[in-house]
Amino acid sequence: MALAFFFLFISITLGITFWAARRTRTTEHFYAAGRSISAGQNGFALAGDYMSAASFLGIAGLVSTTGFDGLIYSTGWLVGWPVVLFLIAEPLRNLGKYTFADVVALRLRAVPVRIAAALGTLATVVFYLIAQMVGAGSLIRMLFDIPFEAAVALTGAAMIVYVLFGGMLATTWVQIVKAGLLLGGATALGLLVLARFDFDPTRLFAAAAEKYGDAVLAPGKLVSSPLEAVSLGMALMFGTAGLPHILMRFYTVPEARAARSSVFYATGLIGYFYLMTFVLGFGAMVLVGPDAIRAADAGGNMAAPLLAELLGGTPFLGFISAVAFATILAVVAGLTLSGAAALSHDLWVNVVRSGRSESDEELRVARFATVALGVLAIALGISLEGQNVAFMVALAFAIAASANFPALVLAIFWPRLTTAGAVASMVTGTLVTVLLIWLSPTIQVDVLNHASAWFPLKNPALVTIPLSFAMGIVVSLLRPEPEAEARFRALARQMHLGHEEP
Amino acid sequence: MTERDAALELLASRRARVAGALTAAVMAVYFGFILLIAFAKPLLATKLAPGLSLGIALGAAVIVISWLSTWVYVRWANRHYDAALDELRK
Numbered sequence: 001m002a003l004a005f006f007f008l009f010i011s012i013t014l015g016i017t018f019w020a021a022r023r024t025r026t027t028e029h030f031y032a033a034g035r036s037i038s039a040g041q042n043g044f045a046l047a048g049d050y051m052s053a054a055s056f057l058g059i060a061g062l063v064s065t066t067g068f069d070g071l072i073y074s075t076g077w078l079v080g081w082p083v084v085l086f087l088i089a090e091p092l093r094n095l096g097k098y099t100f101a102d103v104v105a106l107r108l109r110a111v112p113v114r115i116a117a118a119l120g121t122l123a124t125v126v127f128y129l130i131a132q133m134v135g136a137g138s139l140i141r142m143l144f145d146i147p148f149e150a151a152v153a154l155t156g157a158a159m160i161v162y163v164l165f166g167g168m169l170a171t172t173w174v175q176i177v178k179a180g181l182l183l184g185g186a187t188a189l190g191l192l193v194l195a196r197f198d199f200d201p202t203r204l205f206a207a208a209a210e211k212y213g214d215a216v217l218a219p220g221k222l223v224s225s226p227l228e229a230v231s232l233g234m235a236l237m238f239g240t241a242g243l244p245h246i247l248m249r250f251y252t253v254p255e256a257r258a259a260r261s262s263v264f265y266a267t268g269l270i271g272y273f274y275l276m277t278f279v280l281g282f283g284a285m286v287l288v289g290p291d292a293i294r295a296a297d298a299g300g301n302m303a304a305p306l307l308a309e310l311l312g313g314t315p316f317l318g319f320i321s322a323v324a325f326a327t328i329l330a331v332v333a334g335l336t337l338s339g340a341a342a343l344s345h346d347l348w349v350n351v352v353r354s355g356r357s358e359s360d361e362e363l364r365v366a367r368f369a370t371v372a373l374g375v376l377a378i379a380l381g382i383s384l385e386g387q388n389v390a391f392m393v394a395l396a397f398a399i400a401a402s403a404n405f406p407a408l409v410l411a412i413f414w415p416r417l418t419t420a421g422a423v424a425s426m427v428t429g430t431l432v433t434v435l436l437i438w439l440s441p442t443i444q445v446d447v448l449n450h451a452s453a454w455f456p457l458k459n460p461a462l463v464t465i466p467l468s469f470a471m472g473i474v475v476s477l478l479r480p481e482p483e484a485e486a487r488f489r490a491l492a493r494q495m496h497l498g499h500e501e502p
Numbered sequence: 503m504t505e506r507d508a509a510l511e512l513l514a515s516r517r518a519r520v521a522g523a524l525t526a527a528v529m530a531v532y533f534g535f536i537l538l539i540a541f542a543k544p545l546l547a548t549k550l551a552p553g554l555s556l557g558i559a560l561g562a563a564v565i566v567i568s569w570l571s572t573w574v575y576v577r578w579a580n581r582h583y584d585a586a587l588d589e590l591r592k
Contacts, residue, residue, distance in 0.1 A: 068546075068555070068557050068558065068561075071557075071558065071561045072536075072539065072561075074561065074565070075532065075535065075561050075564045075565055076532070076536075078564075078565050078568050078569075079528055079531075079532040079564065079568050081568065081572065082524065082525070082528045082568050082571045082572050082575070083525055083528065085572050085575055085576075086520075086521040086522075086524050086525045086528075086575060087521055087525060090579075201553075202551055202552065202553035202554045203552075203553055204553070205553035205554060205555075205558060206552045206553025207553075208553075209553060214547065214549075214555075215547075217547065217549075217553075217555035217557065217558060218543060218544075218546050218547030218555055218557055219539045219543045219546055219547075219557060220543075225540075226537075226540030226541055227540075229536050229537075229539050229540040230533070230536055230537070230540060233532065233533060233536040237529070237532060257579075257580075257584065260575075260576055260579055260580075261576060263572060264572045264573060264576045267568065267569050267572045268569055268572075271565045271566070271568065271569045274565055275562060275565055278558070278561075278562070413518065492510060492511070492514060493510055495514075496510065496513065496514060496517070496587060496590070497587060497590060497591060
């Protein structure tokens with residue numbers, strides 16, 4: 001029964017993919033869905049892209065095993081959206097074409113900027129992909145009772161097919177369908193939980209406190225030091241505005257006004273969903289119990305599916321698992337697409353071919369890049385079994401917030417940014433963040449079993465975001481680039497008014 | 503500098519001010535919350551009602567306030583910013 005629901009959903013989404021595939025003809029379609037998506041549709045698609053396995057499986061798992069601490073992720077992942085709206089969305093839509101590097105490169109020397117931006121994009125995408133693969137692997141292993149490795153490989157293969165044949169249009173429709181399903185599924189699950197507590201969330205929280213102590217309703221061990229809390233908070237808040245697959249969505253709408261409205265819709269949908277994670281997480285804690293959740297998956301990722309099985313039996317488990325799997329598949333497809341765009345649009349066409357490539361060739365390179373990224377994600381996903389996916393995605397956010405966000409904000413708002421400054425900011429942001437994650441307790445203590453780590457913080461954003469901004473500013477001030485500043489003035493009109501008809 | 507350039511520059515700085523102020527407001531709300539988590543754990547454990555700690559109430563409030571801030575910006579932009587852009591397009 002669970003499997004029947006599961007396959008029903010997979011066949012529906014594959015149907016959408018093939019329908020869209022017949023309409024993917026040009027690069028414009030492959031990356032930007034022909035700029036034909038409405039604000040409401042894009043709001044759902046943004047929400048779909050954003051509400052990943054980390055949100056559904058990861059946060060529910062963290063809340064069910066640690067209580068209040070998991071909610072730090074729920075709030076942090078929402079506050080990034082106002083930042084995207086206020087600072088990024090409209091200028092991005094008006095200045096760029098397919099990737100965020102378009103905007104940074106616009107008034108600087110394109111080749112070095114695109115190489116640096118592709119580095120940041122790929123690092124973010126790969127970390128993000130690993131987390132989704134681990135979530136999918138845990139889920140499929142539990143559902144089908146097959147080995148973790150096979151489960152991850154299966155997800156990866158389905159993902160490659162999605163992106164390869166459908167491109168952005170199919171990915172957008174999958175996101176919209178999936179956002180609806182995920183919100184519906186989470187609502188149904190939430191209502192089933194609340195029905196046991198007279199539809200009063202505080203009685204649910206009180207039950208959790210009664211069973212596991214008042215401590216579960218207050219901050220606890222997860223963020224052990226104040227610096228740790230602030231660092232995680234910075235990664236979550238500024239990471240959103242540096243996520244390549246989210247930024248890419250603003251090119252699928254016809255104009256800046258639609259980009260603006262779509263963020264408002266997306267924030268509402270995502271906010272509602274994160275409020276629901278309060279109920280799902282505490283519901284799983286009280287009804288399933290932290291020990292049973294940890295027994296099913298060391299990272300706690302199976303809390304929501306276990307809760308579904310308890311409350312609605314096998315059919316509901318099948319439904320929620322299908323929703324979770326589709327969620328992962330869709331997010332992974334969006335991520336792969338933005339990684340493919342970085343490789344083919346930013347590196348191949350604009351660097352290797354100096355912008356003189358045919359659209360056909362760019363599309364071929366993008367499809368090749370899709371396969372390569374898929375295979376890489378499968379390999380890395382298999383090696384990181386048993387980590388909590390919300391925590392791992394927070395590391396991807398730290399990279400996005402340090403590598404992409406500072407350069408993008410400086411490019412949009414600061415006339416004196418130079419090519420060297422932008423490159424220094426992006427390269428430092430990427431490399432130092434990855435290095436500090438490697439030196440952090442997560443890798444050194446948890447994975448490599450060393451006694452201590454060189455770098456104390458689990459999430460390095462507190463150090464790397466200011467460092468990346470400082471590099472961009474200092475390097476720019478050391479050697480001014482008058483042409484870049486002159487072009488900033490010239491582009492001011494396009495930044496506000498968009499591409500104008502000649 | 504032409505009159506249109508001057509008007510555009512004025513509009514650009516107005517948008518930057520609104521965007522900057524709203525960003526600062528959301529940051530103040532969120533990092534206020536994070537700093538409470540970091541430095542005032544006992545305070546956040548205070549019970550407002552049975553089952554409702556101050557921490558959970560504030561967490562929910564942060565989500566709602568963030569969403570309202572996007573509504574404030576969209577309303578401002580749709581009314582004032584877009585109107586000024588239409589003027590510039592003429």
